[in-house]
Amino acid sequence: MSHIFTSPILSIETALGAASVCVWQAGTVRGEWLAESAFDNAKQLMHGVETALGNAQMNYADMGALACSVGPGSFTGLRVGLAAARALALAMQLPLVPVTTLEALLAQHAPTLTQNNGWTMINAMRGQVYAQAFTKEHGAYALTGAPMLLDYADACANVSGGVMLGNAANCFETYPADTTLWRHGLPNATDIAHVAAHKITQSTTQPEAMPVYVRAPDAKMKRI
Numbered sequence: 001m002s003h004i005f006t007s008p009i010l011s012i013e014t015a016l017g018a019a020s021v022c023v024w025q026a027g028t029v030r031g032e033w034l035a036e037s038a039f040d041n042a043k044q045l046m047h048g049v050e051t052a053l054g055n056a057q058m059n060y061a062d063m064g065a066l067a068c069s070v071g072p073g074s075f076t077g078l079r080v081g082l083a084a085a086r087a088l089a090l091a092m093q094l095p096l097v098p099v100t101t102l103e104a105l106l107a108q109h110a111p112t113l114t115q116n117n118g119w120t121m122i123n124a125m126r127g128q129v130y131a132q133a134f135t136k137e138h139g140a141y142a143l144t145g146a147p148m149l150l151d152y153a154d155a156c157a158n159v160s161g162g163v164m165l166g167n168a169a170n171c172f173e174t175y176p177a178d179t180t181l182w183r184h185g186l187p188n189a190t191d192i193a194h195v196a197a198h199k200i201t202q203s204t205t206q207p208e209a210m211p212v213y214v215r216a217p218d219a220k221m222k223r224i
Helices: 044-058 075-091 101-112 152-158 167-173 189-200
Strands: 007-012 020-027 026-036 065-069 096-099 117-125 128-136 140-143 147-152 163-165 180-182
Touching: 007 044, 007 189, 020 044, 020 189, 026 189, 065 075, 065 189, 075 096, 096 101, 096 140, 096 167, 101 117, 101 128, 101 140, 101 163, 101 189, 117 152, 128 163, 128 180, 147 152, 147 163, 147 189, 152 180
Parallel strands: 007 065, 065 096, 117 163, 163 180
Antiparallel strands: 007 020, 020 026, 117 128, 128 140, 128 147
16 A cells, blocks of 8 residues: 655755755755756765755754666766765665656656657757657556667657657757657756655655666776
């Protein structure tokens, strides 16, 4: 049986450029921090965590769970954010809820969607996008299949007849006439927390937080 999760959630998003942290409770942002520039280090992130907690007038002991984005997105930001979230969850003995950036993107737009199907797409640079289809079943939106890495041309062909959510819409010079493009901002820690709260409500057992890379890292460790 599901339960309503009302405890505060400390949420971290670092996979999409500028990082964000929020303290989220029962649909309300109690405190947050937004990086002013591109995120690239753990020290900056921990400052953000402390700032968000301070703005919420809470401390670590008040948290009921942690949430973090697990990609796809920036390799550097993803690794730093996930490592920090894992360390905090271990130290605080709290559940860590993994949320993909594409899940958060869908959640960001779901309240105002009217279409029954479409795609979430995030610009992956280099002429490619991170993409995952979604559909509406039993009154709720859900992603289908697995996250993919598509070239612009393939991505544009796939969206015919639906709606495309995310900043990848800005990458296309042309697109099918029957496609609706939503050129809105990327999800942040608030969207991550929203999805995490829903997941905890559905199940108290969460999968291990593992990175969703989709694209192979540029830097590879040398074999010894």
